[in-house]
Structures are given as structure tokens and as C-alpha cells.
Amino acid sequence: MTLTTLAAVFVLAALVLPNRVVGLGPATFLRIPGEAVIGAAVLLALPRRARAAVAAVGGVALGAMTVLNLLDMGFDQYLGRDFNVILDWELFGDAESYLEDSLGRTTTLAAVAGVLVLVALLLILPALSLVRLGNALARHTGTATRGTLIAGVVWITCTSLGLQVAGVPLAADRTASALKVQARRVSDTLRDEAEFRKVARVDAFGNTPGSQLVPELRGKDVIFTFIESYGRSAIEDPIMAPGVDSTLDVRTKALAKAGFHAKSGWLTSATYGGSSWLGHSTTMSGLWISNQQRYRTVMASDHLSLTEAFRRTGDFDTVGVMPGVQKGWPEQQWYGLDKVYNAFQLGYQGPKFSWSTMPDQYALQQYQERVHSKRPADGRSRMSLLILTSSHQPWAPIPKMVDWDRLGDGSVFKGIEAAGDKPADVIADTSKSRAEYGKSIQYSVTALTEWLERYGTDDTVLVFLGDHQPIARVSGNHASRDVPVSLVAKDPKILDKITDWNWTDGLRPAHDAPVWKMNTFRDRFLTAYGSTPHPRKG
Template sequence: MSLFTRPRRPQDTTEGEADQGEPAAPEEGTPPAATPPGWFGWRHRWPRTAHGVTVGITVLAGALVLFALLVPNRVERLEAGAFLRLPAEGILLATLLLVLKARWRRITAVVAGVLLGLLTVLKFMDMGFYQVLARPFDLVLDWILLDDATDFVRESFGRGGQVLAVVGVIVLFVALLALMTLATVRLTGLMTRHRPVAVRTLLVLGVAWITCVTVGVQVGGVPIASKGTADLVGDRVEQVRAGLRDARVFEKEASVDAFAKTPPDQLFTGLRGKDVLFTFIESYGRVAIDDPAMAGPMDTALKEGTRRLEDAGFASRSGWLKSPVTGAGSWLAHSTFLSGLWIKNQQRYRSLTTSDRMTLTNYFRKTGDWRTVGIVPGVRRAWPEGKFFGLDHIYDSRHLGYRGPYFSWTPVPDQFSLEAFERLEHGRKDREPIMAEIILASSHNPWSPIAHMIDWDDLGDGSVFHEIKKEGTDPKEVWKDPENVRTEYRRAIEYSLSCLTEWVERYGDENTVLVFLGDHQPVPTVTAGSTDKDVPVSIVAKDPKVLERVADWNWTDGLKPAADAPRWGMDTFRDRFMTAYGPQGGAIAAPAP
């Protein structure tokens, strides 16, 4: 006999609890209702169909709860084996619901449903963060990134795409909480009405779970007995505690500055009279050099860049830096590099930019011998943090004179940004030495469409890029195939490198000192799941005395760092650089990687 049609016994229903199954037959003598009860009467007209729908809804409710308990929080783990498990949390929750009294059972069922819904939302958010940042969502520190995510959608797909995305997320969130709560309440009612069967089933499942743990039963390398939800919750509790402690830890770290009391005339004595350019290439990570599918073309591009620079009289040295982020979060990497502090989250960034910590750019400004400027084409609105970094003048996307199209996320192609820097600052007559922070954003995700090099004299106001954009690829088509994404990523990096090396070749002189680096590795679609956070860094100069100062860094000759070249934390660069170009010269001891 079916579980759902078995005659009900008195013990099947708890006193005072409403029966959520078939409605009771009307008492004898009761006049028939104008409309039969139960879904406007259709259950009575088509009982077999109604029974099938009831069973189907119950099955769906069970599947939804199991999905919440078993779904992993990473896309690459979404496979059939992940759902062929026994969740300890489900067994314990069902047992708890059975032993509670009716009133508390209903309350617990609702609360459990809401929590399961929130847990599922958290897992979905983790999936997105792992896909972009190669890490889970931080419940304390990452909320501000949701605003940045909506901005990215707007800039990539327009205002309409942003609105649709936000509305879709809100609807999905509300629907998930509601459906998960209804599913939990429905299953609770089912267990209560069929208590003996439920008790026996839970005993069997509990014994099976313990047996699977003891024996170590697995399917496809995945343990049958699961407690992944409990582990996830435990990890998040510890993550929250660590996030709350991190503010105190960071405050202590930020209070130490080896150069805080150094007189201005003792700073950067080895660079006096030089133009010092710190240039970040967006998403230029180690994968671009080491990945077998990219290594050949990238090796050719870096060798060609090295050769062209050498023909122009420049030498270069390269090494590796470990970034605090991967996939995204460029501002965290930039501030780590410039401040000498490990800026791994938004809380640290806010603390840094509201403090009096001196950055590389601040120290150059402190000497009074350099004009400090920023070329930041990715900035489209007010950037109050710019004052913290000690920049005399900031040129964002609105002040570079560009009249061409966006290239996906990128407001200004790199070649135009560098030509604008030449026009606005570097090429001016009778100027003082410049220290510039330059952001090259053409290699920013999604890497489609990409600009290509043209004659520098033809750049004009950038209108020429309208035709170039039409020749580019469609990001919607590119992102259908990971291999196409990787190819476009490599081409974007090659474009940024070409822009930079050609600019040095065209406009550099004996007083040019260029330090350029990647800010972080690209998204996991490109890195194929690698957790490596290394980025290349290079120093380029025509004056041999500049590179002599860093000879004991043991960096590799040329623009391509060797696989075994020194690897430092990005936060150590500031002090190493300031030591090497201070009065004593030389380098400081390398910390453990």
C-alpha cells in the first residue's frame, strides 16, 4: 500500500496539530459545500491526478532539501557523485523535528527552511567568487564587492543588463528562501503523519551513515557519508572570527614603517633626476608565461620586446611577486605594492586609505623633487582614495581626451592612455622629473574585443578605434569556449606589453626608469584552477647605474623572468626598492616566499 494512501491511525497525528494530508470526509448530515474543498474542487473531480500531484510535490520538496544539503560550493564539483551521499545534517534535523512537540516543531521547521535557503544562497555566492577570485565569499569583508559586481555588469552589458541581473538575483533569492521553507514544512508534516515509518527510516539511515564512515565507502572518490554542510558552517564561523580579529592585526602591522623617520633628502638618492614610472598591467599573471598553451607566443612576444628595448639602448631585469589576490581586486594589489602592507581584503584597504601610512608615491612626493601623477583610465567617477596615494594630479578616463569607444570593460585602450601621458605630462618642456602610476586596463576581463596597435601618429582623439572595435571579437561568443577565453586573454596581454615597450622605445631616454608588473592572475577559467598568485615584475632603464643598484636581487636579464627567479611577496617590494635606491644602495634580505 502506498505511503501516501495508508489509512491513518490515531498515533499518526499529534494532538493539536492540523492534518496536512487529504481533507477529512464531512460528517454525516453536513450539507455539501457549494465548492468542494481542496484546490477549488479539482482534487475531488480527478483524485488520481491529485494524488500524483501530491506525491510529485512531496518528492520535489525532498529533492530541494537534499539539494541544499549536498550541493557543493564550487562549480567544478557539480557532478552526479556529489548528490549520491547521505547528509548527516539531514538525518539529525529530521530526528530533531520528530522529537519536538507540535508548536516547537513548526517553528523549527520554518527556521530550518530559512537557514537552508540562506545556506544555498551562500553556496551560490561561493561558486561565483571561486570562478572569479578563486576563493569563497567572505561574510564579513566582501559585501562591498557586490556593488562593484553590479558596476562591472553595467559596464560590460549596459544599464539594461545590470537591471535584469539585479532583479533576477533578488527574485531568485526570495524564491529560494520561500520554496526551501515550504519544502521543509511539508516534509515535517509528512514525517509527523507517518511517524513509525519515519523513525524506522531514520534508524536505517543513521546506521548506514555510521557504517559508511567506519568502512570509508566512496563513490568516484567521494565519501558516501557526508557532513559537508556542517564543515562549511564551521569554516564560516571561523572565517567571521578571523575577519573580526584582522582589523587589530592589521593596525599593528601598519604601525611599523622603516622609512617613517628618513629625511626627505635621503630618499631615492639613486633616482634623482629620473622619471620613475610604476605601471600595472591588468591580469598579467604567471599563467601567461608558464601555461603550455600560451608559453610559445608569449615567449616570442617577450623576447621581441626585450630585443627592441635593447636596440633602443635599454636593459631590463625581471622577477616574480606574489599578489594578495587572484582573478580580480586590482586595487588591493596596487595598494599592497605601494604601501608595503599585505592588503588582502576590503577592510584592510579601507583602513589603509583612511590612515597616514606612507606609500611609494607619498615618499616620492615628500622629497619635493618629483611631480607625482596618476594615469587611471579605469576610473570613471570621483576617486577620493587618490589623495591618500600622494598624487599631485590624477587623469582618469574623463580627462585623457579620448573620444573613441569602450572595449568591453576598458574605457581607454592602452596605447591611447600612454600617448595621453606623453601629451599631458611626459612630453612637456621644462618640466620637473615625474613619478607616475600608470594603469594599463586593456587586459582586463573579459578580454573581448581587444584593440590592436596602430601608428602612434594616427591616434588622434581615439575616434579611429571605432572601426578597430568592429573588427574585434564578440565577448558573448568568446566566453562559450574556455579555450577561446584563454586565447583572447593572451592576445590582450601581448597588446598591453607591445604598447608599453613601444612607448619606451619611442619616448624613453636616459632618464626613464620603468617598473612594470601584473597586479594579479586572471580568473580560474584562464588559470585552469591553479591557486598560484605569482605575477611578473620588470625594471627597465637606459642608465646602467640604475640596474646596478639591484644587481644583488638576482633577477633575470630581459622581460621574461626565469622559472626559478626570486619570488617575493608584493608587500616587500616597497622597502626593497627604497633601500636599493637610498644612500646606501643594495638590497635587504629576502623573506621566505
């Protein structure tokens, strides 16, 4: 009797399980699932063998829906969206690598094993539970039939009258509704894939000759830099903002003293909490790349990237510095980069800082020594793409600034890394995660702007921005997807070209500064600096 009761409780809980952490609460599990009423009626009507088979298959299906609900919870907490059953499986490899870098191989192996065991249990236990419940119904047919009829009448009554418990409807069809949502999500994904291929073939600057691209930037040293997880929350959240805003104000004044001036605004990112490459490619392509399929489609296309536009002119060398790239990166061709330095090509001999392979300050110094200090051949200019990683979660340990002349091969960071917080301590503490996230942004912004102050020239044009907001545990469940973007230069003509953008003076965008979707930046930038549209219509 006890096992049968536990089986019933388990099945009922699985049937009403929400797909959001905020939906978990006692009232949620006091609901009457309509699927249980229908399931009981079906099992009562079937003969023994058919009943066992239907119960087993139904249990596995219920287990699969439970797994999907849990995945939705996790993806919503970390990426601000639901799990996509078609596109998101490959992200688990990245998640495993992140855990290994943050918590170590042993902990990661234990976590992976635990997840696999949990998934197996969630598929097996509902099947065993439903088979047991089906047999119990068959042994007490009369009582079970009356109970099913009563439950059906109660469910219909609660639905008709809209009865609620603590604001939650008493009658539920959660699993049936979730199944419909999953089916619609699959259909929408397949349709989106076909439609996006057509969209990607259309390009306002697709047929523009190189001579008509960015003519106002000829002779300039243009640098595009992404700061990991640099989101609006860093500037406006009560916990993170005081430190970050102070840093932005101090660095604005320091740059002004060195002759640099800045304007800043907001972009709404195509991603949230992670999948940084979607933010990078959205900014550079002028397309809304919000999932992995869209990303693959664009990477396989000849849609013009902002970085490729500079190479197409014939007047710019193009180079990338990617300390976060630790394997082959075929995207280099689409980005139009003549040369890319990955994590293993920057000579770093210091410790990793959790996921980040090296501190931003070191990566910037290597950029200076290997790229920026060396003028391109034939009097050409240079366009660079830098992806900084020190502000990547879990924000522990965080590097500290050291004297630029002492950076060497990075060994100087060994003591700093050893004295820093342990990732496990920060991951488990939401308040500490928020505070340490803010410190990591302060570090990255300081490193980048100190580099500019130290090595920038009259021809330097720096555009830097965030790729996405940090995870919901840090930014909050209702945070926007906005990220700051700044353009910095000494030449006043460069900033004059974007006067009509109405951006805020300085490195800190005002709360009411313009907000654009991230995919609009490419065309606005190309237009501002004299590019002539020659559309390709697909």
C-alpha cells in the first residue's frame, strides 16, 4: 500500500510540475491533473497486457516531459529562455567544459554521472509507477471506477468555476499543455530555419564594392572589443552599479586626460546569460542570431560581416585575439580575419582563472606586442577583433591589475589566482555571485581602458560592448537583454559622425540613452562612416 501511495504521489507531482523555478510552491502540487483522470479511465478499460504496455509507454513519456520541464527551468535560469529540443543538445558539451574549468574534473565527472542517473530514474520510475497504479486500479475496479468518475466531475467543476488555491487554478492540464508547447516549439524551429535562410541571403551591403565601404575610417586603427557578460545590470543594479559606475566615471576622466572622448548607448542582445557567440555574430552580421541553427546558417553563408567589410576594402589588415578559443575555429573565414591568435598562441604561462584562460590585461598586452605595435605592410590600416574573457562566470577567482611592465609571460598572476575565491564558494552564493560579477566587470573595463590610455594613438578607434547580460541568478528574473556599447576616439571627427545617434557622452550610458536591437548596429556603423548600400536581394 505504501509503495502504491508513493507511486501515485510521484505521478501526480510529475503531471503538475511547472517548467519555471518561480512556479514551484505547495499550491502547484495541490492541483488535480486532468491527465490523471483520463489516464485512469483508459487503464480501467484495457485488458491486462495492453494495460501494462500503455502504462509503461505512458510512464516513459511522462518521464521525458519531466526531463524537458527541468531543462526548461535550467535554461531559463541561465540563458533566459526555454530548452529547444532540436537545437540545444550540443550545448551540453560546452556546459561540461565550463564545469570542468570551474570546479575541476572530478567534480564534473561526479555531476555528469549524477545527471545521467537522475535522467534514467526519471524515465524508469514513472513507468514502474504507472504499471503499479494500473494493477491497483484493476484489483479494485468498482472503487476505482467510482473514484475516477468523481475526480472527473470535480475537475470539470473546478475548471468551469475557475476555482483556485493560493492563486493557482485547482484544475490542471499542465502536461498536456506542455506537450503542445513542445510540439509547437519544434514546428516553429523547423519553420524558422527555412525562413532564416532566405533572410540571410538579403544584405543591404552585400554587393557594395570595397572602395565604398567605411571610407571615413581609412587610415584609422579600428578595434572592436567584446567584454564577456557586460550587461545593463552591471550599470543599474543596486548591488553591482556603485562600483561599476564609479569605475566607468574614473576611466572616462582618465581617457579624457589622455585626449580620448567617448559616447555610449545600449544594444539589446540576441542572447542572455551565455552563448556569447550569438551576440558576437549578431553584432557583426546585422542579423538576429538567437539560436544555434541561425548561427550555423550564417557561418556557412557569404553574408557580409562588419569585420569582413574592412578586409574587403583592401586597405585594412584584419586580426583577431581570442583567448577563449581553445580548439579549431572555422568561423575565422566568415569573420574575414587574416590572422587569429587563440588561447595557445599568446605565450601565457600563468594560471587559468576558472573558465578564463588568461587575464584580460595579459591578453591586451599580448595584443599590443604582437599586433598593435607593428604597423601593417604597404601603409595599410588595421581592424582588430578582441574577445575578453575575465568577466565570464563563475567570477572566481578574479584577476587584479598589475604593473603593465611586470606582465611578462603571465607567471605574475600565480599568487593572485591562488589567493582568489574558489569557484564553488561563489557559485553557491547568489549575493556573492552578484558582487563578484560587478568586480569582474570593473577589472575588464579598467584593463581595456588602461591599455587604450597607455597605447592608443591619434588614429585609434575603439568600439567595445557586452555580448549579453549575466545569468538570471545575477541579473534577476526580469532583467532586460540590454548591454552597454561605447565608441572611443581622439579624433573629434570620428565622434561627430555619430552625433545623430544621441548617445551619452562618456563610458556610462544614461538610463534613457537610445536602445537599439543589436542586429541594427552593423548597418548604422557602416552608414555613419560613409559606406554606400548596394543591396543583395537573395
